[in-house]
Every structure is written in structure tokens, then in C-alpha cells.
Amino acid sequence: MIKFENVSVAIGSKTIIKGIGFEARPSEITVIVGPNGSGKTTLMKAMSGESAYDGSVSINGHEVSAARSRDQALMRAVLPQATTLSFPFTVREIVNLGILSGRSGVSRINDLVERALAAVDLHGFAGRFYQELSGGEQQRVQLARVLCQVWEPVLDGIPRYLFLDEPVSSLDIKHQLAIMETARDYVRRGGGVIAILHDLNLAAMYADRIIVLARGRMVAVGTPDQVIRDDVIAAAFECHLSVGKTPQGNAPFILPQSFSP
């Protein structure tokens, strides 16, 4: 379980997030939504051990700020919004970097790179140069690398997590769904997923729990049905939206109405 308790992050004198508290459970997709600048990425950086924070952030009971990089890497893998690459690696070499070397907790599956590439629909891309791929393909290569790092969702009875910061932002609709299905499959097998999404419909469809951030604070948390409501969304995003039900009736969907709330 990932647990935030009264977490604040300040950069210089500016407070980015304040008083954040929630739990993200294994076997669940937890989605964080919120307008630009609401602190979503800062929140993810705090739980990835990238930025200092006040309060407490723990993964499976281990305080993030006190855990070594290596131990954090065994418990969770992180897909950042954007990744730059400075040398001409092939796709296989990049994905292979995700496989941790050495001690316990390391996957020993032989064709792990092939499996990970297949999971992001990039079968047959192993020999290509990363820098020659399109933005969406690069994003999926990075996801394959991230999947390799925590391939088994549960290791020695302890759940592991995927942290995904806008995993589908540069993908076409087919691959948006493919990636979200991969995430769903991961939680079905006992792991946990925490994802930042901009697409509220995708969030409503795939999230078990949604956390809404606005101006650095948590303004709502709950199941899609509890959170994706006209009033909550309009207040957080400061625009007018109308919420309906999908024809199948299993998830709310959002239709933009007007700019002014």
C-alpha cells in the first residue's frame, strides 16, 4: 500500500502541494487528475523519491525519503512524462536497461524484453534505433522498460507498483486503450498502478479510485461515480462540463460544455 500523510512539498518559498493524504492500494488503479499546475507531477516526484517533502510518504510501510534508490526500484517503477536519451541505443538496449541486475527481486525470465515489447504492441521493434522512432513509439518503449523493472506484480508476497505520469498523452486511441489494459492486467495480477491522466473519460473508465487535485490540494477522492460529477469537476477545472453515463452504463463520461463555469 502507498500511503500519503499530510504531505507538503515546497520549491523555494512556493508551496506546490499541501496537506495531501490518501492511500493507494494494490489491485487497484488509482488515477490522479487535475488542471495544469495543480501539483500532480510534484506529488508523483514525492513518491518516486525525487523531491524532498514534509509529512510522510510510504510504500509497503517503507518511508520513501529513507529508502535507498535500489530498494525503491525493487518496489516500484516510474514512467516519467518525458524521457530524453543522449546516446544512440537500440530499442532492445533501452528495454534491457530496465531489468535490474544482481541481487534478489530480479526477474530471470529469458525473453523478458520480447514480452515487454509485445505488451506495449511494439513487437519487432527491438532492432530499431530509439531516436528514430515517433514520440508515441518512444513513450511505449519507455513503458516496456518500466514494465521490465517490476515485471512480476507480486514478489515474495509483496505487491509492487507502476507510477505512470501521463502514460497515454502522446498515444493514438488504440494504444491509449492498449496501455490502460496493460495497467488493468497488472492490477488484476495483484500489483498497484498510480497514474496521472488528463483524459477524464479514460480515468472514469479505468480508475478504481480517482484523486482530484486543484491548486496543490486534494479536492476530492473516491470511485469514478463519486468523483466524476458536474459540481466536483467544474469546481476543480473551472469550466463547465456535463457528466453522463456511457451507453453501457458502466462508467460516467464527460462532455465539455463551455469555458466559463
Added chain:
Amino acid sequence: MAISTISVDERLQASDTTEGDRTRRAKLAIVLLALLLAATMLLNLGSGASDASGLVVLRDLLGGADTFTLRDRVIIYDIRLPRLLLGVLVGAALAVSGAVMQGLFRNPLADPGLVGVSAGASLGAVSMIVLGQTLLTPLNDALGSLALPMMAFVGGLITTFILYQIATRHGRTSVATMLLAGIALAALAMAVTGILIFIADDRQLRDLTFWQLGSLAGATWSKIYAVAPIIISALAVSPFIARGLNALALGEPTAHHMGVPVQRLKYAAILSVSAAVGAAVAVSGGIGFVGIVVAHMLRLAIGPDNRYLLPASALLGASLLLLADAVSRTIVAPAELPIGIVTALAGAPFFLWILLRKRGVLDL
């Protein structure tokens, strides 16, 4: 996953698990480079003022043919052999340091010369040459022939330390700050070096010029004993940082996500580079471009994986420096062209060629 009618297992069976995998090629390259180094070593042993060929020397080394005159023996064992070993050590040190710096700065054009390490080492050496008989006499008396290498080494370390202090805040090292601070520190070190040159007398000026141009000519066994432990232990660090440097190619945050202790990695890389470069500059002066040329050629051939790039760099760097030394000794024989001129004549156009090729791709 329901995105294709073919199952994952079926597709895996049809897949080629070596596509995009360059490890076999890299391992082969390392074997070939080891052979190349052996060949250049033999060539260097056998070339010069004595007629003794490399193979004869080798046979003598192994305790075989005893056909050498005393003159040959002196030439081989007191001049050629230390020079050969110094060339191997310096070439490997400069090439590996270049590759490590490039990995650290995530920039294929980074080089110890760029961040002021070489300039700091030069300042240390030049102050010994100019002030050795006046201000620094006690040091000169105490250390003897080791005084110059020690001062260069200390100069390199001090520069690196200041650089690291400037570029590191809150436990994080900013590469951009480090590059810029390196340029400023190099300029400062060169200005102070300029003052020393200004006050130097004629004899010192000749020493200075020769040393600044870079040369393996002063190789002695005592120099080898002084720098070999430093360079070898610095090179021994590289296998431990290779994987971390690979991860660093994806950026520092991502390297951290992948479990790399980034700050420790940077510390190890900086320390080993400054030790290796300080030692190399101390005994051979300003030999430039080895790091850039070697690592770049190897990346084209075997890819950027540091687990293979670093050992391959050591082998190719040593070979290339020996070849450059052979050129420097023979091109204007019986005089000798400083090796730094040879490497700069070959390396600077190569550097420009990389720049032109990467124009628009590199953010410089």
C-alpha cells in the same frame, strides 16, 4: 491484451531475440582491439634508434635469444619499454576518462580538457617547472623527480574539487553549471599559467613549451612507478560504474528510478577521472582529443553500452597513442615531434567532423 488476434506467445515464438543486441559484436571488438594493442606494442618496441625488432625484443623478454649488445639493452629496457608502458597507461587513462565524462555529462563532446581538469593539472606542473628553484624549493628537494607529477596531480584534484563544490547544491550536481564552471576554471588556471610563463626564464620556457605540447619522451621507470598505481586503480573503478552510466543516459531522475545511487555514481566518476587525468597530464603533458576520438569511433562500431565501451576505450586509446607516438618519433627523425601535436592534428578535425554531423541534433 486484446489488441491483436495473434497471441503474445505465438508472436514470441516468431521473434528474433538477437535483433538490436550488440553484445556479441562488442565482445568480438574487444578481442580484436586486444590483438591490435599487442601488435602496436610489438611495433613500438621494435621501432627507433636501435635495429632490434619487436619480435627479437619479445624473445629476449621471455628469456630466449641473448644477442643484444649493451647499447641495445639500454635502449630497449631503459628507454623503449618505459615509454611503451607509459604510452599504454596514458592512452588508456585519457580514453576511458573521456568516455566516462561523456557518460556523466550525457554529452558526446565532453572531455577532461573541457571541464578544467587538464588545465588545473597543467597549472600544477607549470608552477613546479617555474618555481621549483625558488618558491617551491622545499617541495622539489623533498620529492625529487616526483615533484612535477605530484603537483600536476594535486592541481587536477583541486580543480575537480572546486568544480564539484560549485556545481553541487543540496546534494545534486548540475551538469550545466559544471560545464560552465569548468570553462571559467580552465580560463583562470590558464591565466595563472600565463603569469608563470611570463616570469619564466629562457631555459624554463623551453621545458614549458615541450611539456605543454605533450610528450612521452621523458618516460622513466620512476615515472611509471609513480603513475601506474593511480591510473590502474582509477581504471579499475570503471566496471562498477558502467551500468549506472548506461542508466544515466536516460537522465538523472530516471537513473534514480531504476535504482542507481546517482550521487554516489557521480562522485565515483568524477574522482576516478580526475585521478587518471591528473596522473596522465603529470607525466605526458597536454595530449588532447584522445578521449573524444576513441569513444566516438567505438560508439559507432559497438554502440554506447558502457559495459563494453569502457574496456574497449582503454584498449583502443592505448593503441592509438602508441601509433601517434610512433608517428611522432619517425616523421621528422632523428628529431621528434611532440605527440600532443600529432593527436591535435588528427583529433581536432575529427572533433569538427562530429560537430558538423551532429549539428542541429546536439543541444550545446
